[in-house]
Amino acid sequence: MAQEVAIAGWKKWMEDVGEQVGFFARFIKNIFVGGFEWSEFVRQCYEIGYRSLMLVGITSFIMGVVLILQLRPTLVTFGAASMLPKTLTISFVREIGPVIIAIICAGKIASSIGAELGSMKVTEQLDAMEVSGANPLQYLVVTRILATTFMVPLLSLMGDAIGLFGGYLALNLNDHISASLYLTKVIASLDFTDFLPAFIKTIFFGLAIGFVGCYKGFHSSRGTESVGIAANSAVVTASLWIFVIDGIAVQITSELFYQ
Amino acid sequence: MENEKQKAVNEQSQSSPKNETVIKINGLKKSFGSNEVLKNITIDVKRGENVVVLGRSGQGKSVTIQCIVGLLQPDAGSLKVFGQEVAEMSDEELKALRIKIGFLFQSGALYDSMTVKENLEFPLTRVLKITDQAEIDKRIEEVLDGVGLTDAADKMPSDLSGGMRKRIGLARTLIVKPEIMLYDEPTTGLDPITSREISELILNMQKKYKTTSIIITHDMECARITADRVVIMNDGEYIAEGSFDELLKSKDTIVKAYFKDVS
Numbered sequence: 001m002a003q004e005v006a007i008a009g010w011k012k013w014m015e016d017v018g019e020q021v022g023f024f025a026r027f028i029k030n031i032f033v034g035g036f037e038w039s040e041f042v043r044q045c046y047e048i049g050y051r052s053l054m055l056v057g058i059t060s061f062i063m064g065v066v067l068i069l070q071l072r073p074t075l076v077t078f079g080a081a082s083m084l085p086k087t088l089t090i091s092f093v094r095e096i097g098p099v100i101i102a103i104i105c106a107g108k109i110a111s112s113i114g115a116e117l118g119s120m121k122v123t124e125q126l127d128a129m130e131v132s133g134a135n136p137l138q139y140l141v142v143t144r145i146l147a148t149t150f151m152v153p154l155l156s157l158m159g160d161a162i163g164l165f166g167g168y169l170a171l172n173l174n175d176h177i178s179a180s181l182y183l184t185k186v187i188a189s190l191d192f193t194d195f196l197p198a199f200i201k202t203i204f205f206g207l208a209i210g211f212v213g214c215y216k217g218f219h220s221s222r223g224t225e226s227v228g229i230a231a232n233s234a235v236v237t238a239s240l241w242i243f244v245i246d247g248i249a250v251q252i253t254s255e256l257f258y259q
Numbered sequence: 260m261e262n263e264k265q266k267a268v269n270e271q272s273q274s275s276p277k278n279e280t281v282i283k284i285n286g287l288k289k290s291f292g293s294n295e296v297l298k299n300i301t302i303d304v305k306r307g308e309n310v311v312v313l314g315r316s317g318q319g320k321s322v323t324i325q326c327i328v329g330l331l332q333p334d335a336g337s338l339k340v341f342g343q344e345v346a347e348m349s350d351e352e353l354k355a356l357r358i359k360i361g362f363l364f365q366s367g368a369l370y371d372s373m374t375v376k377e378n379l380e381f382p383l384t385r386v387l388k389i390t391d392q393a394e395i396d397k398r399i400e401e402v403l404d405g406v407g408l409t410d411a412a413d414k415m416p417s418d419l420s421g422g423m424r425k426r427i428g429l430a431r432t433l434i435v436k437p438e439i440m441l442y443d444e445p446t447t448g449l450d451p452i453t454s455r456e457i458s459e460l461i462l463n464m465q466k467k468y469k470t471t472s473i474i475i476t477h478d479m480e481c482a483r484i485t486a487d488r489v490v491i492m493n494d495g496e497y498i499a500e501g502s503f504d505e506l507l508k509s510k511d512t513i514v515k516a517y518f519k520d521v522s
Contacts, residue, residue: 133355134386
């Protein structure tokens, strides 16, 4: 009995993986066939990017402040307070900024896309689009996934800048450091290998957030309860994907640049 | 090759003379898991005909019309529209067919992030690929006038009543001038007066656009107003068919149960 349940579970999981691969293939195909929905893409960039600015900005600022306040006592103990700007910059740009911002975006954007498309499915709007001869994948999925792929890296860049600014203000709570000196230290700390791999992985974070949100919404079942499930499942799955992608990206980056 | 097939669907639909069967269903079966919803559906629908399908909820009335537009795949049987087997159509052929079929959903299924005007523009720009704004505006004005809601263009679907949503849903399907209309319970959830208005609107639109229609309903007043022919569905099969008046006189107990409150 337990074995049958386990086999059924595996079978369902494999079917789900197969469906996700098929959905991704259809997404790629629909980027290139038919006309591209530019106006919807721009609208989604606005919805996804502009409407997330405040949340990402505040979170990044607080993260910058908190990191400095947490790091300072330890570094002061070792007489390395002058290393604070460098430590913050490298940790924020390489890892903390992209991952925290992607997680925030997963919570806000993936859930919103999952709920929106799930609700469209429940109210037969997706079916209506399909039976009219229009292509819901082209209009709803391609635009949303590309918009997240495009906007999450930009949000991440903005978040890095705001986080470092928060760090600067936090440093000045206990020490005095001029803006020009702080900026010089920040820029001097950064290398091509700190910035580019982190930026590239945010593109994949954006892709994962958009894809998971669309897939969960598109494949929700018919009841209203499924809208909540789709939104919740989108956040959980997208967050998990962010950590998986981050793990792979760190491994590749370490192999290539930090050996 | 795909374009030739798509062209064949178009030519077939355009060249069909009156009284030609446009929808031919034979021995259609559909199950969901162990639940056999359609057991043996056989029906022919002729060009310009209004066929009303009556049946209790959960009998698979909507499943039949979802099979016609390819939203669901039948398990067995034949389903031909304009002479072509729907299950064997390629994506392009299915798309060409769907442009010729209007589907009015029970809820209206208006795109709730768009205004009424944007809802009506959507099939014109995305499906028919019309780029001339004057032509788009003319068609929108025409259908809104047809459904009696000329002032609703800038409203959001959430600002509309149930009856208005149905009217706009009807306008959105009619704007592409389909040859076949499928109505999924068009009067469900509406008050008797609005139900009657929608039923009369369906009849008027059918006369104006000369469409072939299948109307799924359990509203007897709607059936009386719109039907050229009524089909009664019971337990996954069509058990009786005829004109409304013929069925009204039927001695069959199941048929009589539907007509017992009709005066």
